[in-house]
Amino acid sequence: MSLFWRIFSLNAAGLVVATALLLGPVTVSTPVLAGEALVLLAGLAALLAGNAVVLRIGLTPLHRLGRAMSTADLLVPGTRPEVSGPAEAAQLIATYNTMLDRLQAERAAGAGRALQAQERERHRIARELHDEVGQTLTAVLLQLKRVADRVPGELRDEVTLAQEATRAGLDEIRRIARRLRPGVLEELGLASALRSLAAEFTHHGLTVQHHIPGDLPPLAPEAELVLYRVAQEGLTNTARHADAARAALTLHPLPGDAGVELLVRDDGTGLGTAAEGAGIRGMRERALLIGAEIHFEPAPGGGTDVRLRVPAPPGDRCADRTGDSP
Numbered sequence: 001m002s003l004f005w006r007i008f009s010l011n012a013a014g015l016v017v018a019t020a021l022l023l024g025p026v027t028v029s030t031p032v033l034a035g036e037a038l039v040l041l042a043g044l045a046a047l048l049a050g051n052a053v054v055l056r057i058g059l060t061p062l063h064r065l066g067r068a069m070s071t072a073d074l075l076v077p078g079t080r081p082e083v084s085g086p087a088e089a090a091q092l093i094a095t096y097n098t099m100l101d102r103l104q105a106e107r108a109a110g111a112g113r114a115l116q117a118q119e120r121e122r123h124r125i126a127r128e129l130h131d132e133v134g135q136t137l138t139a140v141l142l143q144l145k146r147v148a149d150r151v152p153g154e155l156r157d158e159v160t161l162a163q164e165a166t167r168a169g170l171d172e173i174r175r176i177a178r179r180l181r182p183g184v185l186e187e188l189g190l191a192s193a194l195r196s197l198a199a200e201f202t203h204h205g206l207t208v209q210h211h212i213p214g215d216l217p218p219l220a221p222e223a224e225l226v227l228y229r230v231a232q233e234g235l236t237n238t239a240r241h242a243d244a245a246r247a248a249l250t251l252h253p254l255p256g257d258a259g260v261e262l263l264v265r266d267d268g269t270g271l272g273t274a275a276e277g278a279g280i281r282g283m284r285e286r287a288l289l290i291g292a293e294i295h296f297e298p299a300p301g302g303g304t305d306v307r308l309r310v311p312a313p314p315g316d317r318c319a320d321r322t323g324d325s326p
Helices: 004-025 034-069 087-148 153-180 183-188 191-201 220-240 278-289 314-324
Strands: 207-213 246-253 259-266 293-298 304-311
Touching: 004 034, 034 087, 034 191, 087 153, 087 278, 183 191, 183 220, 183 278, 191 207, 191 246, 220 246, 220 259, 220 304, 278 293, 278 304
Parallel strands: 207 246
Antiparallel strands: 246 259, 259 304, 293 304
């Protein structure tokens, strides 16, 4: 029954009863007697209580919808409010759920296009750094070597320092290009790319242990790229903000060939109460792009756990079930 008919029926019942009493043997004296006043007050109290109950029951789903709307975040998929209550409230909740589903789908599609454009731009910048800036610095390094063979002895130390600075700049350019475009991911696969990433961060003052088996289930290229980028961003946040000495990078299959789970754990200061930055929101965007679940939790003993669960491609699971059937 709709909220309108609930309230109307209750008020109509109260008015019908009041009219029946007035047309019947019940009378009101002048002045009003104590017994008559009690009957009138009891009827008024019953009518008000009935209205309060009907309104409470009818408006409870709307209060629940309001709480859900105030805490909704398109980057954090959660449970939808239950479609219940009077017809108007149920229709409003169902419409809100449909709108939220559509917004999440549109946001995921937009995020996918933005991330693809970002990856293309990363590849372009990495290629220019490697092909143009890297070659220019290599030429400068060779020229400095020729100059070092000809300069007087008192200037040779300065030329050597220039050579070392140029070589360090060239190594930094190559490192930036590798981070922008993970060529090892395309050439050697996800497992080798994650091991290389752990080794890279270990060389920058953070001890990163990794446990990455080689027999991982097949994943789509987009899923592998998301796994790599989330691991990269997680270790970057650990190195820059966590004040951690050790970190662990783990990737293992989920039971039943349901996908894989990536875990980045550190022993740093933890997330605390600070608002989520661009890095964490970027990881959420990437997880939504492939339908994965990502969680940021306190690690056992202190620190932070970044846990990403990537489902297996539906086609692969269907093919596995078909191959196992007689």
